[in-house]
Amino acid sequence: MASGREIKTKIKSTQNMRKVTRALEMVSASKIRKAQDMMKASRPYARQMRKVIAHVAQASTDFTHPFLVQREKVARVAYVVITTDRGLCGGLNSNLFRRTIPAIREWQAKGVEVDVLAIGQKAVQFFRRIKGVNLIGSVSHLGDKPKLEQLIGVIKVVLDAYTDGKLDRVFLAYNDFINTMTQKPTVDALLPLPLVAAEMQAAESDQGAAHGQAGGVKLEQSHDWDYIYEPDAATVLEYVLGRYVESVVYQGVLENLASEHAARMVAMKSASDNANKVIGELTLVYNKARQAAITQEISEIVGGAAAV
Structure with missing residues (x-):
């Protein structure tokens, strides 16, 4: 099992990555409305053309x-x-x-x-x-x-x-x-x-x-025009x-x-959700490692006191 310090480093790096994905998600969410408005405004002309x-x-x-x-x-x-x-x-x-x-x-x-x-x-x-x-x-x-x-x-x-x-x-x-x-x-x-x-x-x-x-649009022609x-x-x-x-x-x-x-908004939302999941799993592993270390220390203290 990795040490507590290594696990904390992984959690920190994943949290930093989550900040980036959340920021990109929010930026795309703010820009998508303007992009859709431009696209919808241009569609009727392009279709008719x-x-x-x-x-x-x-x-x-x-x-x-x-x-x-x-x-x-x-x-x-x-x-x-x-x-x-x-x-x-x-x-x-x-x-x-x-x-x-x-x-x-x-x-x-x-x-x-x-x-x-x-x-x-x-x-x-x-x-x-x-x-x-x-x-x-x-x-x-x-x-x-x-x-x-x-x-x-x-x-x-x-x-x-x-x-x-x-x-x-x-x-x-x-x-x-x-x-x-x-x-x-x-x-x-x-x-x-x-x-x-x-x-x-x-x-x-x-x-x-x-x-x-x-x-x-029909291609059939009954006469020249x-x-x-x-x-x-x-x-x-x-x-x-x-x-x-x-x-x-x-x-x-x-x-x-x-x-x-x-696509970027959806992808970054998925990435943020995955980061949350990874952080949760790493936190659980860290807590288990920390608890095991504390238990071991207590056992050593008790064993030392009994020996005295």
């Missing part, structure tokens, strides 16, 4: 934007992966990596090159160690109030590469915030738009879409499709931020 873009993908316009063309031969794909900058948030990031890596390996098995654009320090560190994956861009330390301007550089890398024909598919990987206890690792199609529309229709038919973003564009289709589509990509990526960042605070 996806619905509009899905309908645009079905239109028979004279102007064919590169984002509207689904290439048959896929030679290179890109994944925009959104993670946290810091750890101590349970399995949030690792669950997303487990969801993303099999999809990447499946493309690689077909001989397709895979590029990754990392948003968040954890994604940067992870994909630097993965062989066969090209890390072509990154951004981190977005803070508790991410701005769209911070993401423009990464988004432009994707848009330019797809427009130039260097990319044939673009996917977005992030943690979708369901509630405080549940965050769902998600991989959505970002480009081309016909693939997005098909994915939204599948989500609508399978599960009604967790956030309702795929509602009312198109929107009326002002001033012209090229100008409008160039602007709208760029805003679509920006809004979806930005919404993914907000969803991931809310998921981060929720």
